[in-house]
Each structure stands twice: as structure tokens, then as C-alpha cells.
Amino acid sequence: MTILAPVRLTQRIVVVGGGVLGTMHAVMARRRGYEVVHLEREAEARGASVRNFGLVWVSGRRAGAELGLALRARELWQELAAAVPGLGFRPAGSLTLATDDAELQVLKEAAGLPDADRRRFELLDPGGVREVNPALRGELAGGLLCRADAIVEPRQVLPALRGHLKGDGYQWLPGREVTEIAPNAVRDHTGAWHQCDLVVLCTGAAFTGVTGRYQRFLARDGVRRVRLQMMQTAPLAERLTTAVADGDSLRYYPAYELPGRSQLAPQPPVAARARAQLLLVQRADGGLTIGDTHEYEEPFAFDVDSDAYDHLLGRAAALLGAPVPRVQRRWAGVYSETQPAAGQPAAGHALYHRSEPEPGVVLVTGPGGRGMTCAPAIAEETFR
Ligand SMILES: Cc1cc2nc3c(=O)[nH]c(=O)nc-3n(C[C@H](O)[C@H](O)[C@H](O)COP(=O)(O)OP(=O)(O)OC[C@H]3O[C@@H](n4cnc5c(N)ncnc54)[C@H](O)[C@@H]3O)c2cc1C
Numbered sequence: 001m002t003i004l005a006p007v008r009l010t011q012r013i014v015v016v017g018g019g020v021l022g023t024m025h026a027v028m029a030r031r032r033g034y035e036v037v038h039l040e041r042e043a044e045a046r047g048a049s050v051r052n053f054g055l056v057w058v059s060g061r062r063a064g065a066e067l068g069l070a071l072r073a074r075e076l077w078q079e080l081a082a083a084v085p086g087l088g089f090r091p092a093g094s095l096t097l098a099t100d101d102a103e104l105q106v107l108k109e110a111a112g113l114p115d116a117d118r119r120r121f122e123l124l125d126p127g128g129v130r131e132v133n134p135a136l137r138g139e140l141a142g143g144l145l146c147r148a149d150a151i152v153e154p155r156q157v158l159p160a161l162r163g164h165l166k167g168d169g170y171q172w173l174p175g176r177e178v179t180e181i182a183p184n185a186v187r188d189h190t191g192a193w194h195q196c197d198l199v200v201l202c203t204g205a206a207f208t209g210v211t212g213r214y215q216r217f218l219a220r221d222g223v224r225r226v227r228l229q230m231m232q233t234a235p236l237a238e239r240l241t242t243a244v245a246d247g248d249s250l251r252y253y254p255a256y257e258l259p260g261r262s263q264l265a266p267q268p269p270v271a272a273r274a275r276a277q278l279l280l281v282q283r284a285d286g287g288l289t290i291g292d293t294h295e296y297e298e299p300f301a302f303d304v305d306s307d308a309y310d311h312l313l314g315r316a317a318a319l320l321g322a323p324v325p326r327v328q329r330r331w332a333g334v335y336s337e338t339q340p341a342a343g344q345p346a347a348g349h350a351l352y353h354r355s356e357p358e359p360g361v362v363l364v365t366g367p368g369g370r371g372m373t374c375a376p377a378i379a380e381e382t383f384r
Contacts, residue, residue, distance in 0.1 A: 060253025
């Protein structure tokens with residue numbers, strides 16, 4: 001007779017970090033019936049998860065695992081939105097716009113990808129673009145509609161999800177910085193211990209403090225930090241029916257690693273310097289979130305660069321064919337991303353970092369610019 005060792009089920013989970021990854025881990029843990037204690041060092045999360053566009057972005061994902069993860073996440077966002085209207089989920093789709101023949105050629109190639117149907121791509125001429133999104137009155141060569149893309153409201157998502165979790169089995173503890181991890185417990189800066197069966201660390205781009213001791217695990221996936229500049233305008237008088245990306249986005253997203261990409265004209269120096277691409281999303285209140293830039297070298301600037309903002313505003317006005325409303329807010333945000341070693345292919349590299357740096361501790365970070373999109377699917381994978 002075989003005697004089986006007793007299986008100890010995880011009952012209580014401490015999630016560290018109130019960003020979208022931590023909050024989605026809390027959601028998925030509660031779905032499985034675990035009790036969750038959720039700690040955040042700030043009074044309210046103020047990291048990448050509230051500074052982003054709120055784009056649930058399927059269109060530019062690399063074929064294969066990355067696209068699969070984004071599509072699963074898109075399903076989960078939609079499913080969650082049915083229960084949590086406060087997410088502001090809109091299955092609005094996106095338009096990636098071409099203003100010259102070289103950009104149009106990349107869009108044509110993308111529309112012919114074997115997985116174009118899964119992305120729900122459709123190539124449109126300028127008339128077709130305006131039928132879908134009449135606010136785009138600028139000079140265009142065409143556009144790629146991606147019906148799979150969606151939008152959420154980043155400033156609402158976290159409190160809305162916590163409101164959904166509220167009740168027995170979920171405890172939200174803001175203003176508590178975790179400073180120590182011991183077997184089956186964490187201690188916060190007030191000295192309070194929180195007992196648990198599993199710690200899930202979703203500490204975002206914080207690579208010091210309690211996560212600092214796990215640097216060698218992060219290094220395994222080449223996790224680095226990236227800083228982006230963003231802005232938001234006063235409300236635009238009309239609705240923008242889709243999210244919008246300009247032709248520069250074709251340079252950065254892996255789905256567009258296509259033959260036509262090598263024929264794109266060089267970016268203007270200011271855009272090349274800032275590694276800028278235009279992404280434009282209308283908020284629920286009508287304001288436009290506009291970005292972004294990419295800074296990879298640390299130490300990052302502590303101030304924001306007006307030249308990059310001027311460039312992005314010029315691009316937005318050209319696509320709208322109208323002046324952009326006054327900018328009311330400017331900010332920068334930092335995310336963490338996995339990165340292959342120099343000379344190694346990006347395809348097949350970890351899409352995000354998950355490790356178990358010690359028994360009973362799981363560290364999840366590094367989803368990069370796809371973190372808002374993929375967070376629900378990443379959290380689902382942690383508990384699978
Ligand atoms: C400007 C910008 C635009 C972006 N746009 C998009 C987009 O449109 N779509 C998309 O898919 N992705 C986008 N991203 C990426 C996405 O926002 C991130 O990948 C994602 O938000 C990361 O979530 P996170 O929970 O890991 O990190 P964060 O949101 O940074 O959360 C980590 C949290 O952990 C807390 N914390 C850290 N240490 C401790 C500790 N010791 N104790 C307690 N709490 C702690 C921090 O205070 C913080 O609140 C964008 C990112 C930026 C910066």
C-alpha cells in the first residue's frame with residue numbers, strides 16, 4: 001500500500017504591491033478561494049499602472065506566445081468588465097495610421113499575416129479610416145484597424161477591482177511598505193507581521209528594498225527599467241471612436257518586424273532621440289492621453305523634455321487635422337521589462353519575470369509595455 005504524504009493547501013496569500021499585477025493576483029487568488037492580504041507602500045498605487053494609456057493592446061504583439069497571452073488577457077478583461085463596470089472597459093479597437101507609402105506597405109504586410117484574423121486586422125483606405133473614426137481628418141495614406149484592441153481607464157481600474165473584492169477574504173492595507181520576508185510571513189514598516197502560506201511580490205519597477213535581495217533572479221531574465229513621458233489634454237469636443245497609433249509605432253512593436261519595415265524613412269531627430277511613437281487614447285471624460293517616449297539609460301532624467309512633447313503634439317494634430325486641446329497634465333512613468341542578452345533573439349525570451357526566489361515566495365514583474373494588457377493572464381498563469 002502506498003501512503004501519500006498529506007498535501008498542504010495554500011490558504012492565505014499576501015500580495016505585495018497595489019499596481020495592476022498585484023491587484024490581478026488578488027483577483028485570481030480570490031477566484032480560487034484563497035484569503036488575500038494586499039499590501040501597498042503608498043496610500044494609493046501611483047506607479048506604472050495608473051500612469052499608462054489603459055490600452056489593452058493586441059495589435060502589435062509578436063506572433064506565438066506573446067499574442068496568445070494578450071488574447072487571453074483581452075478575454076479576461078472583458079469578462080471582468082461585465083462584473084466591474086468601473087474598469088471603463090471599451091472594446092473600441094485601434095487604428096494604426098500610415099501617412100506615406102512606406103508605412104502603408106508595412107500595414108499591408110501586417111494585414112496579410114497568418115494570424116491577422118486572431119488580431120481582427122482590416123486594412124482601410126483613408127475613406128474607410130474616416131468611416132470608422134470620423135475625428136481623423138488629417139492627411140492619411142491608410143490605416144490598419146485592429147478590432148481586438150480595447151481600452152480601460154487606468155485611474156479607475158485599481159479602486160474598481162478592489163471594490164469588487166471587498167468583503168470577507170480580502171484585506172487591503174495601503175501605506176504599508178514590506179521590509180522583511182520570513183518563512184510564511186512578511187513584516188511591514190510599522191513592524192506588523194502578516195502570516196501567510198504564500199507571498200506574491202508584485203513590486204513593479206522597485207528593484208531595491210525588499211526586492212533588492214532577489215536581483216540575481218531578475219538578472220536571469222535581463223529585467224531592466226524604462227522611463228516614458230506622457231501627457232493628457234482637456235476634453236476634445238468630439239468622440240474618438242478608436243485608440244490611435246502613428247506610423248512610428250511600426251518601428252517598435254514586434255508584430256511589424258516585416259520586410260517593409262526596413263524601408264521606413266528615418267524619424268525626425270527629436271523623435272529618434274526620444275524613441276517616440278504616437279499613441280493617443282480618449283479618456284472617458286473626453287481628454288486625450290498622448291505619449292510616448294522611451295528612455296533606457298539610468299540614471300533617468302528627473303525632468304520632462306518639452307521637445308519630445310512638441311513632436312508628439314504635432315503628430316497628433318496632423319492626424320486629427322485639427323489643433324489638440326490644451327495639455328493639462330504631464331508626467332513620466334517607469335516600468336520594468338525583461339530583455340534578452342545582447343545578440344540574443346527577442347523571440348522566445350521570457351515575456352515577463354516569474355521566479356520563486358525562496359520557498360513560499362513568488363516574484364512577478366517585468367511585463368514591460370504590455371503589463372496593463374497582460375496582467376490578468378499573467379496572474380492566472382501564476383495560480384495555474
Ligand atoms: C507611461 C506608461 C504607459 C504604459 N502604457 C501601457 C498600456 O497602455 N498598455 C499596457 O499594456 N501597458 C502599458 N504600460 C506598462 C504597464 O503600465 C506596466 O507594465 C504595469 O502597470 C506594471 O504593473 P505592476 O503592478 O508590476 O507595477 P506598478 O504599477 O509599478 O505597481 C507596483 C506597486 O508595488 C508597490 N511596492 C513596491 N515595493 C513595495 C513594498 N516593498 N511594499 C509595498 N508595496 C510596494 C509600489 O508602490 C507600486 O504601487 C505603460 C507603462 C508606462 C510607464
